[in-house]
Amino acid sequence: MSTVTIELPSQPGYIHFHPEERFSTPHRLWQGCPTIVCTAKGRLLAGWYSGGIAEPDMRNYNLLVRSDDHGETWSEPILVIESKLSIGLRCIDIQLWIDPAGKCWVFWTQVIGWGGGPGCPGKEFHETWAMTADDPDAEEIRWSEPFYVTDGFLRCKPTTLRDGRWLMCAYDRNSEHYCYSESLDQGKSWIRRKAGRKIPTPFDESIILEHRDGTLRLFARTAGTGHIAESVSTDGGKTWSDGFNGPLTSPGSRFYIGRLRSGNLICVRNNDAVDRINLSVSISGDDGRTWSPPMLLDARMHTSYPDVAEDSDGVIYILHDWSRFEEKAILLTRLTEPEIMVRGMLRDSSRVAQIINQPPRHPLYPR
Numbered sequence: 001m002s003t004v005t006i007e008l009p010s011q012p013g014y015i016h017f018h019p020e021e022r023f024s025t026p027h028r029l030w031q032g033c034p035t036i037v038c039t040a041k042g043r044l045l046a047g048w049y050s051g052g053i054a055e056p057d058m059r060n061y062n063l064l065v066r067s068d069d070h071g072e073t074w075s076e077p078i079l080v081i082e083s084k085l086s087i088g089l090r091c092i093d094i095q096l097w098i099d100p101a102g103k104c105w106v107f108w109t110q111v112i113g114w115g116g117g118p119g120c121p122g123k124e125f126h127e128t129w130a131m132t133a134d135d136p137d138a139e140e141i142r143w144s145e146p147f148y149v150t151d152g153f154l155r156c157k158p159t160t161l162r163d164g165r166w167l168m169c170a171y172d173r174n175s176e177h178y179c180y181s182e183s184l185d186q187g188k189s190w191i192r193r194k195a196g197r198k199i200p201t202p203f204d205e206s207i208i209l210e211h212r213d214g215t216l217r218l219f220a221r222t223a224g225t226g227h228i229a230e231s232v233s234t235d236g237g238k239t240w241s242d243g244f245n246g247p248l249t250s251p252g253s254r255f256y257i258g259r260l261r262s263g264n265l266i267c268v269r270n271n272d273a274v275d276r277i278n279l280s281v282s283i284s285g286d287d288g289r290t291w292s293p294p295m296l297l298d299a300r301m302h303t304s305y306p307d308v309a310e311d312s313d314g315v316i317y318i319l320h321d322w323s324r325f326e327e328k329a330i331l332l333t334r335l336t337e338p339e340i341m342v343r344g345m346l347r348d349s350s351r352v353a354q355i356i357n358q359p360p361r362h363p364l365y366p367r
Contacts, residue, residue, distance in 0.1 A: 010112050012129055012146035013061075013091035016080040023063060023080045028359040029053050032324035033155075033254075036317055036332075037096040037104060038309040041137040044071050045104065046319055046356070047094040048330060051083065055092070055324070058085045062094035062108050065357070070349070071317060071332045074356050079143065081108050088113055096307075097157045099166075099187065104136035106143070109153050109170075126153040128170040128181075150181040150190040155254060156207035157307075162214075167237070169218070171204035178206055178218055178231050178243065196231035196240040199223075205254045209265070212287050223252050226273030248291075249273045254305045261314055262337060267291060268306040268318055279303040279320055281333075283340050295343040297333050298322065298353045316340070320353075330357040 016023070031050035038044055044067040052059035064079040083090045090111040097105045112125040128150050131143040152170025159167045166183040168190070178195035198204065199222050206220035216233040220243065227245035248255075248269065253276050255269035265284040270276050271294050280294035302323040309317045318333040334351045345352070 010089060010110065010127065010148075011084075011087075012081075012148075013084055013089060013108075013110060014082040015131075015146055016077075016082060017143070019063070019077040019080040023061065024076050025357060025359050028328065029362055030055070030325045031328050031330065031357075031359065032321040033093055033305050034319045034321055034330050035094055035096045035307045036309045036319040037098045037136075038311045038317060039098065039104065039136045040102050040312070042070070042311050043068055043137050044309065044317060045096055045136060046074070046330070046332075047096055047106070048321065049092055049094055056090060056111070058083055058088070058090055060090050060092050062091055064094070064096075064106060067356075070311075070315070071334055071351070071354075071356065078141070079106070081106075081146075093153070093155055095154050095157065098136075099158075100160055101186070102136075104133045104141075105187075106131050106133075107149065107154050109155075123174075126151065126170075126173065128152055128154040128168075149187075151192060152179060152181065153203075155203070155205040156256070157258070159208045159210060161210050161216075163236075167208045167216075169204070169206040169208060171206055171220075173202060173204075178204060178220055178240070180206070180208065180218070182237070193237060194240075195233070195237075197242040198231075199225060199229045199243040199245070201229075201252070203252075203254075207257060209257055209259070209288070217288070219246070219255070219257050221250070221252060221254060226251070228255060228257075228269070251276055256306045256308045256318075258308060260310055260316070260337065261312075264337065266308060266316065266340075268297075268308060268320075270304065271296075275301060276304045277301050279306060281318065281335075281340055283337055292341055293343065295335075295340050298331065302327075319356075322353075326361075328359045329355050332356045 028050045034048040036046045047064045049062045051061035061082040063077040093109045095107040110127045154170040169180045172179040181190040201223040218231040220229040228248045229243045230246040232241045271278040271280040279298040282291040306320040322329040331353045
């Protein structure tokens with residue numbers, strides 16, 4: 001397998017286990033790029049990033065919130081990971097994951113340098129860091145010390161293969177190939193790998209799916225092709241095809257593709273080749289060869305960055321953002337597979353695009 005060199009990691013951003021008032025909802029001028037998980041006992045944890053007046057901003061931070069009533073009500077931040085302005089270290093793009101043992105991982109990307117800076121003149125360098133919690137259902141969650149995981153920019157959940165390997169698409173923006181990291185020891189160490197030559201894009205935001213026959217398929221964002229790119233391996237990741245435009249349409253935006261408890265696949269994407277509109281969800285019962293007609297979740301412009309979690313009862317939670325700088329809304333959808341298949345709600349408890357967090361408008365962004 002091809003490998004790429006890992007440079008030395010930096011230090012972590014500021015970690016706030018009891019976040020101050022300045023991180024609460026009324027103080028945010030923008031927010032977006034959400035992620036969600038569901039614990040063994042049904043607690044929902046969600047995160048996104050904010051801070052400063054925009055993305056990027058050296059005052060960016062990541063935040064984590066929780067819900068113990070299936071997403072009806074949510075806490076203010078219970079954890080904040082803040083940039084270190086003084087050394088040019090920016091903390092962005094939180095990503096949550098529950099591993100096979102039930103441990104919760106909070107990943108985030110650290111950007112070293114600001115178009116140049118200490119140790120990286122004239123460039124930015126991306127690292128993935130993490131903290132873990134053995135019992136994410138505890139009244140007060142106890143997190144590990146922050147630790148460096150791997151090089152790269154992480155924006156999607158890792159994938160656990162049937163042979164026990166973990167694959168995590170922390171991508172390299174400067175590489176001509178799709179890059180990911182592989183762990184053979186449940187996340188204690190990671191090896192950098194290369195997949196196929198990428199279709200040029202500034203943000204891969206890739207994710208790997210293992211098909212029932214063992215084929216690995218890497219899906220990635222493109223920049224203007226109107227499709228989701230794919231790269232395929234039939235030998236467990238030893239070799240990969242070059243990237244090609246797959247059949248699923250999508251603008252230049254993050255999407256989600258993964259496997260549900262039922263064994264079926266779920267895909268959430270903007271069902272448009274150009275704009276971030278028509279956020280929709282589909283199910284595949286034949287391992288991705290065909291997909292159900294898309295169920296529309298949010299038709300509005302500037303809807304983006306879906307992430308998915310599922311509870312032990314098969315309830316599916318989909319989180320996305322809308323209009324990061326004006327509306328600043330984080331929205332939750334709560335559905336089941338049968339509802340997605342019939343494209344309609346069958347239960348009183350189901351929700352589509354329900355706002356769970358929305359800061360007030362500020363003078364900077366008047367109506």
